[in-house]
Each structure stands twice: as C-alpha cells, then as structure tokens.
Amino acid sequence: MSKSEIVIALDAMGGDGAPDVVIRGANIARVRYPRMRFMFFGKESAIVAGLAKFKRLKSVSTVHHADAVIADTDKPVQALRQRQGSSMRLAIDAVGEKAAHGVVSAGNTGALMALSKITLKTLPGIGRPAMGSIVPTVRGESVMLDLGANIDCDSTTLAQFAVMGEVFARNVLGVREPTVGLLNIGTEELKGSETIRTAAATLRGSGLPIKFHGFVEADDIAAGTVDVIATDGFAGNIALKSAEGTARLYTEYLKSAFRRSLFSRLGYLLARPALRLLRERVDPRAYNGAMFLGVNGVVVKSHGGTDHKGFANAIGVAFDMVSQGINPKIIDELSRLELAALPEPKRAAL
Amino acid sequence: MSKSEIVIALDAMGGDGAPDVVIRGANIARVRYPRMRFMFFGKESAIVAGLAKFKRLKSVSTVHHADAVIADTDKPVQALRQRQGSSMRLAIDAVGEKAAHGVVSAGNTGALMALSKITLKTLPGIGRPAMGSIVPTVRGESVMLDLGANIDCDSTTLAQFAVMGEVFARNVLGVREPTVGLLNIGTEELKGSETIRTAAATLRGSGLPIKFHGFVEADDIAAGTVDVIATDGFAGNIALKSAEGTARLYTEYLKSAFRRSLFSRLGYLLARPALRLLRERVDPRAYNGAMFLGVNGVVVKSHGGTDHKGFANAIGVAFDMVSQGINPKIIDELSRLELAALPEPKRAAL
Numbered sequence: 001m002s003k004s005e006i007v008i009a010l011d012a013m014g015g016d017g018a019p020d021v022v023i024r025g026a027n028i029a030r031v032r033y034p035r036m037r038f039m040f041f042g043k044e045s046a047i048v049a050g051l052a053k054f055k056r057l058k059s060v061s062t063v064h065h066a067d068a069v070i071a072d073t074d075k076p077v078q079a080l081r082q083r084q085g086s087s088m089r090l091a092i093d094a095v096g097e098k099a100a101h102g103v104v105s106a107g108n109t110g111a112l113m114a115l116s117k118i119t120l121k122t123l124p125g126i127g128r129p130a131m132g133s134i135v136p137t138v139r140g141e142s143v144m145l146d147l148g149a150n151i152d153c154d155s156t157t158l159a160q161f162a163v164m165g166e167v168f169a170r171n172v173l174g175v176r177e178p179t180v181g182l183l184n185i186g187t188e189e190l191k192g193s194e195t196i197r198t199a200a201a202t203l204r205g206s207g208l209p210i211k212f213h214g215f216v217e218a219d220d221i222a223a224g225t226v227d228v229i230a231t232d233g234f235a236g237n238i239a240l241k242s243a244e245g246t247a248r249l250y251t252e253y254l255k256s257a258f259r260r261s262l263f264s265r266l267g268y269l270l271a272r273p274a275l276r277l278l279r280e281r282v283d284p285r286a287y288n289g290a291m292f293l294g295v296n297g298v299v300v301k302s303h304g305g306t307d308h309k310g311f312a313n314a315i316g317v318a319f320d321m322v323s324q325g326i327n328p329k330i331i332d333e334l335s336r337l338e339l340a341a342l343p344e345p346k347r348a349a350l
Numbered sequence: 351m352s353k354s355e356i357v358i359a360l361d362a363m364g365g366d367g368a369p370d371v372v373i374r375g376a377n378i379a380r381v382r383y384p385r386m387r388f389m390f391f392g393k394e395s396a397i398v399a400g401l402a403k404f405k406r407l408k409s410v411s412t413v414h415h416a417d418a419v420i421a422d423t424d425k426p427v428q429a430l431r432q433r434q435g436s437s438m439r440l441a442i443d444a445v446g447e448k449a450a451h452g453v454v455s456a457g458n459t460g461a462l463m464a465l466s467k468i469t470l471k472t473l474p475g476i477g478r479p480a481m482g483s484i485v486p487t488v489r490g491e492s493v494m495l496d497l498g499a500n501i502d503c504d505s506t507t508l509a510q511f512a513v514m515g516e517v518f519a520r521n522v523l524g525v526r527e528p529t530v531g532l533l534n535i536g537t538e539e540l541k542g543s544e545t546i547r548t549a550a551a552t553l554r555g556s557g558l559p560i561k562f563h564g565f566v567e568a569d570d571i572a573a574g575t576v577d578v579i580a581t582d583g584f585a586g587n588i589a590l591k592s593a594e595g596t597a598r599l600y601t602e603y604l605k606s607a608f609r610r611s612l613f614s615r616l617g618y619l620l621a622r623p624a625l626r627l628l629r630e631r632v633d634p635r636a637y638n639g640a641m642f643l644g645v646n647g648v649v650v651k652s653h654g655g656t657d658h659k660g661f662a663n664a665i666g667v668a669f670d671m672v673s674q675g676i677n678p679k680i681i682d683e684l685s686r687l688e689l690a691a692l693p694e695p696k697r698a699a700l
Contacts, residue, residue: 223598234542264623270616
C-alpha cells in the first residue's frame with residue numbers, strides 16, 4: 001500500500017444484510033475518503049457479484065476468500081477453535097500482518113473482541129480492552145466506554161478506560177482539554193461501589209494532565225457534562241440502550257402528536273425540512289461504529305442490524321482512528337498513568 | 351378518621367420548594383381525591399401561613415409541629431440519631447401509629463428509606479425494600495424497581511423485587527397478567543452476572559402464577575416489552591437517568607428544529623396544541639413519585655426539585671397504593687414464593 005493510503009479490512013459476512021450492506025457501505029465510504037482502500041473477506045463469489053455493480057469501489061478493493069462464517073450465536077470460544085478460516089478471523093489477521101490499517105465487522109461482538117485480543121494483542125499494560133462509542137449530547141458529542149465488553153471491572157481497568165477515552169476525545173473528537181467523568185448513581189464522593197471510588201482516587205492522584213471531573217450520573221451523558229464517560233460494561237450498556245429506547249419512544253410520541261389534527265398535520269408539512277434534520281440527529285445510524293480501545297490495532301464493531309449508511313459510518317470511525325494514530329497516543333498516556341501510580345521513591349529513581 | 355377517608359402524612363419541609371410546593375401540591379390532590387385528608391408535619395407557623403390561602407385544603411388538614419428538618423446532605427445515620435423530632439420522622443411515625451395511611455416526602459431519599467425501614471419495618475420475608483417508579487412506554491406504562499436504594503442485590507432480593515413489582519402492576523396499573531423481566535445486557539440465558547442468572551432460575555422455578563419473560567435489555571424498558579422490570583439499584587438508576595437525559599436532549603433537538611426557519615416556526619404554531627400533549631407525555635412531573643415497595647406501610651418519595659404539580663402526582667401514587675391495599679397482596683404473593691423455594695418434602699409437610 002502506498003504511504004497515503006488507508007486500508008480497511010472488511011468482514012463481508014458479518015451482520016444481517018451481509019455482504020450487500022458491507023459492500024454498499026464501503027461504496028459510501030470510498031466517496032467520503034478518497035485515500036481509502038478495501039480488503040473484503042468472505043465468500044468470494046458473493047463479494048465479486050456484489051462488487052460488479054460498483055466499478056470504482058472494485059478498482060480500490062481486493063477480495064479474499066474465506067470458507068467459514070462466525071454465526072451470531074457462536075460462543076467466542078467456538079469462534080476461536082472452530083472457525084479458523086472465518087471471514088472475521090482473516091480480516092483481523094490482515095491488521096495483524098500489517099496488510100490493513102484497521103478492520104470493521106458487523107458480526108458477533110464477543111467473537112470480534114476475543115479474536116482481536118488474541119490476534120492483535122492488547123496495548124502495553126492493558127488487561128481488558130473496552131468497547132466505546134461516540135454519543136450525542138446537548139453540547140455536541142462525547143465518548144462513552146465500556147459498552148458491554150467487560151461486565152466486571154476493577155478500579156485500574158476503569159481508570160485505563162478513562163485515559164483511553166480521553167485520548168480518543170482529544171484526537172478523534174478534537175476536544176482540546178477533554179473532561180472525564182466516572183458513571184455513578186450520585187455525584188458525591190461516597191456514592192457507588194468501592195471499585196468506582198478507588199478508580200476516582202486513582203485518576204485524581206494520577207498526576208496526568210487529565211481534567212477529571214469526578215462522578216457523573218446517567219443524565220449527565222446526554223447533557224454533555226463531560227467529554228468522556230468511563231464505566232464498566234454493564235452500566236454502560238444499560239445507559240446506552242436506555243437512551244436508544246427513549247429516543248424511539250419520543251419519536252413515537254412525536255409522530256402521534258403530528259397525527260392528532262388537521263392543523264398538526266399541516267404544521268408537520270411546514271416543519272418537515274427542519275424535522276428531517278431532527279431525524280438525522282437522533283438516527284442511531286449516525287452513531288454506528290463502536291471502537292475497541294486498548295487493542296493493538298484499529299477494530300470497529302458495526303451494529304449487526306444497521307444498513308449501508310450505518311456501516312459507512314462505522315468505516316468512518318475506523319478511518320478517524322487510523323488517521324489520528326490513536327494507539328501510539330494511548331500507549332504514551334498510559335505509560336504515564338503507570339508511572340504516576342508508582343510510589344514516590346521508585347518514581348524518582350526512574 | 352372515618353372509614354372512607356384516606357389520610358396522607360406529608361413531610362412539609364422536604365424538597366427545594368418546601369413548604370409551598372407541598373401545600374400547593376396537596377391542594378391539587380384534594381380536588382382529585384375528595385376522600386383524602388392531610389397531616390402536615392413541619393414548622394407550624396410556615397405551614398399555617400401557607401394554608402391560609404387554601405381554605406378548603408385547610409378544612410381537611412391538620413398541622414403538626416416539628417422542630418427539626420433533615421437536610422439533603424445529612425447521612426441516613428445522622429437522620430436517625432440527630433433528627434429525632436424531624437418533620438420526616440414524625441410523618442413516618444404517623445403511618446406507624448396508624449394515624450395516616452401513607453406518607454409522602456420530597457426530602458433526603460436515603461434518610462426516608464432508613465427511617466421507613468426502622469419505624470415501619472419491612473414486610474415479612476423482605477430484607478431490603480425497593481424504590482420503584484412507573485415509567486412511560488410505547489405500550490403505556492410499566493413499573494421498574496429498584497431505582498437506587500440497593501446498589502448490590504443478591505438473587506433472592508432481585509426475585510422479591512420482581513414479585514413486588516408484579517403485584518404493583520396488577521393492582522395499581524391494572525394489568526391483568528403482568529409480564530416480568532430482569533434487566534440485563536442481553537436476552538440469552540447465559541448473559542450477565544451469576545446473581546441475575548440465579549434470580550431468573552428462582553423466578554422460573556417458583557411455581558408462582560407470574561408470567562416471567564426472562565431477561566430484557568434497557569431498550570426494552572421504553573418499548574414496553576414487559577410490564578415489570580426488576581433490577582438492582584445501580585442499573586435501575588442508570589437506566590432511569592439515562593432515559594431522563596435523552597428525553598431532555600430530544601426536546602432540545604426538537605426546539606432547535608422548530609426555530610430553524612420561518613416555515614418551521616409556522617409549523618410549530620399550527621401543531622402547538624398537539625405538541626403540548628407531547629410535552630405532557632414526556633414531562634418528568636407526570637411520573638413523579640417513587641414508591642418504597644417492601645416497607646410495611648405506604649411511603650412515596652417525591653423528587654426534591656419538582657413543583658406542586660409533580661408533588662400532587664406523588665400524592666396520587668400514595669393514594670393508589672393505599673386504595674388498592676398493595677401491601678397485604680405483596681405479603682400473600684411473597685409467602686407463596688417462599689413456599690415454592692422450599693425443597694419438595696418440606697413443602698409437602700406444610
């Protein structure tokens with residue numbers, strides 16, 4: 001690959017609409033990112049047939065046959081043992097072999113995380129990578145992690161999530177001095193579990209140039225109180241899905257309000273262009289693409305049920321992470337967190 | 351009190367706008383529930399002055415002086431030891447002494463729970479009462495518990511929450527055969543913590559006439575997938591507050607969409623009556639009033655920042671619980687859960 005090219009490996013068989021959604025999504029990404037090249041992994045005949053409709057995309061793509069497909073119902077351990085030649089596995093391998101800069105899959109989340117960890121390894125000092133996502137807020141955008149990859153987290157893991165999220169916000173979201181909060185059920189220092197309180201103490205005492213805000217509550221997420229929300233995967237998943245469900249409920253309410261009378265129908269027609277903008281802002285596809293932070297390589301998980309527009313956005317997340325060189329920056333920041341965690345005399349001796 | 355009267359004890363000093371919000375809220379409730387009588391607890395002079403404006407309310411109310419007020423910053427243990435004669439304490443005592451059927455307070459949540467447990471005790475077999483709330487869904491209304499009173503819950507506690515929520519949904523929401531779900535981060539049986547999975551097994555094997563749906567995810571809450579969502583207080587609080595934050599975000603988006611052009615402003619004017627309905631449906635005041643389930647008495651917590659309309663709704667929740675005789679029904683159902691949990695031979699011997 002040439003120096004200016006960014007190569008993205010795509011698991012063409014992952015997700016509900018594979019491989020069509022993947023191919024059509026890549027075609028949107030191709031227009032957005034002219035530097036991008038694509039490696040498709042999966043059933044060769046199906047991919048080639050799909051690409052036939054998109055000549056320009058075909059000209060910047062390579063196709064790599066994979067016999068097996070990891071099913072959504074496969075356990076991670078099955079995916080590891082029994083699906084050696086799967087499309088997901090080979091796509092990740094391409095990143096490990098430096099043939100691609102990043103990988104995007106809409107397949108089995110647990111398998112993608114397990115394969116990424118084993119194949120690409122984690123960044124130095126990271127025990128457990130996190131799954132993060134950009135989330136919409138009243139102020140703009142924030143990043144939240146973990147979203148479900150790690151149900152139980154110790155305080156060190158939570159502190160690492162906070163640091164990785166901060167590096168992401170600074171480099172990908174372009175926030176100069178991102179503020180960081182730990183998700184809790186109250187903002188007072190004594191609230192929440194021992195683990196969360198220890199994580200807060202670690203971040204406060206880290207000496208890192210991080211603007212640690214302290215605890216935030218779940219309504220602070222959409223309020224944009226902080227740029228980075230760090231949490232364990234259980235709470236993060238609950239917060240994210242509760243927000244998704246509420247957005248759908250609100251949309252239902254709005255629809256039924258407009259249907260209520262002749263006047264409200266007319267009002268809808270007049271406001272339609274503006275409401276289209278609203279629809280775009282609450283469209284979950286706009287925020288599709290969860291990044292695995294802490295893996296030694298760029299891995300992005302697309303929602304399995306998204307369409308080509310959503311998949312293109314997930315490719316965009318991978319592009320941003322590659323072009324901003326996110327991982328070396330995380331390594332640098334984390335090494336400073338470790339230094340800060342050492343007792344005073346040792347630190348002086350280094 | 352006469353047989354048909356329902357007497358509600360009010361902590362007149364709890365909440366940001368006390369005692370005005372409490373008095374004005376009671377006045378709304380008085381019109382809605384002609385059977386209702388009120389006992390106000392707090393600073394006598396302030397309450398009497400406030401009641402002077404509401405002659406009819408005054409005629410169905412009694413005023414009981416309390417010297418102390420529990421502050422929002424008080425720890426529960428302080429509230430117990432140092433605020434013996436507090437307005438909250440005396441209002442709860444009124445329920446314990448059978449002078450009132452239920453109590454409503456917008457004061458310190460932790461203190462209200464601690465005082466309720468100590469003064470009123472818990473229902474037989476209940477170790478930890480839950481804080482629950484009615485939540486809006488696409489299908490109508492569901493009940494969710496716990497919302498933050500119990501951070502860590504064992505599986506028995508979660509199963510008890512499910513049973514209490516089911517009784518509430520059947521009797522207060524009027525659902526004939528309420529479906530019950532445990533909040534998790536996936537619907538597969540193997541998802542989530544050991545605790546949640548054991549709780550699911552308990553409910554499946556309980557033999558109770560409960561329609562146990564299994565696990566639900568946080569987007570199922572607003573979707574109305576089940577009538578009862580049982581969860582520990584950490585996840586419940588995260589889900590509830592994430593929903594609140596998202597509703598506010600959506601409202602912001604909607605406002606800015608309508609402000610966008612002359613046409614959209616005109617559209618807003620035409621649709622305004624219908625949109626007012628939408629506003630009412632997403633108004634958090636409509637769902638104000640968290641009930642303590644598992645306490646041997648009716649205790650309702652109003653949001654501290656609500657206004658008189660919200661406070662009136664919290665009184666309404668207490669009214670419904672009293673008039674439906676919720677606690678004897680919970681006792682009955684829970685005793686059957688205990689029977690079901692006994693090993694076979696013992697059960698036969700009973």
